[in-house]
Amino acid sequence: MNEVNKNALTKPLPTPDGDSQALWDGLKQGKLLLQHCDDCGHVQYYQQGMCRLCQSTKLRHQAASGNGTIYSYSVVYRAPGPAFKDDVPYAVLLVQLEEGPRMISSLVGKNFDALDFDVAVKLTTGAISDEICLPYFELVD
Numbered sequence: 001m002n003e004v005n006k007n008a009l010t011k012p013l014p015t016p017d018g019d020s021q022a023l024w025d026g027l028k029q030g031k032l033l034l035q036h037c038d039d040c041g042h043v044q045y046y047q048q049g050m051c052r053l054c055q056s057t058k059l060r061h062q063a064a065s066g067n068g069t070i071y072s073y074s075v076v077y078r079a080p081g082p083a084f085k086d087d088v089p090y091a092v093l094l095v096q097l098e099e100g101p102r103m104i105s106s107l108v109g110k111n112f113d114a115l116d117f118d119v120a121v122k123l124t125t126g127a128i129s130d131e132i133c134l135p136y137f138e139l140v141d
């Protein structure tokens with residue numbers, strides 16, 4: 001089996017780097033850390049060395065409430081590769097966090113009939129390796 005075929009059998013893992021290490025450490029503790037700009041107040045999910053709005057480097061991490069709503073979603077029935085074949089069907093969510101940023105994540109469970117725009121969701125996390133926990137969202141009852 002060549003390297004490409006072997007890679008298709010395993011799910012890709014995120015690679016924490018200097019900008020994102022705090023995010024991954026936070027997720028291991030069940031927290032989604034957002035970057036808050038002390039100069040302009042912008043809040044960002046994608047971890048960077050500077051504010052996307054004003055380029056300030058005065059960013060601090062603050063845990064998100066975990067509350068959000070579904071901005072958009074899609075139910076995946078065809079696995080994007082062999083590594084995902086046991087997961088289908090699953091729902092990919094674009095979540096509007098109450099702090100402002102939107103993020104792509106997945107729904108916990110398969111209650112697809114309940115999916116709709118503006119439906120409330122809540123953050124949860126799940127370990128996919130010893131080092132990596134991913135953020136997921138579940139429907140709020």
Ligand SMILES: [Zn+2]
Binds near residue numbers: 037041052055
């Ligand atoms: Zn800023």
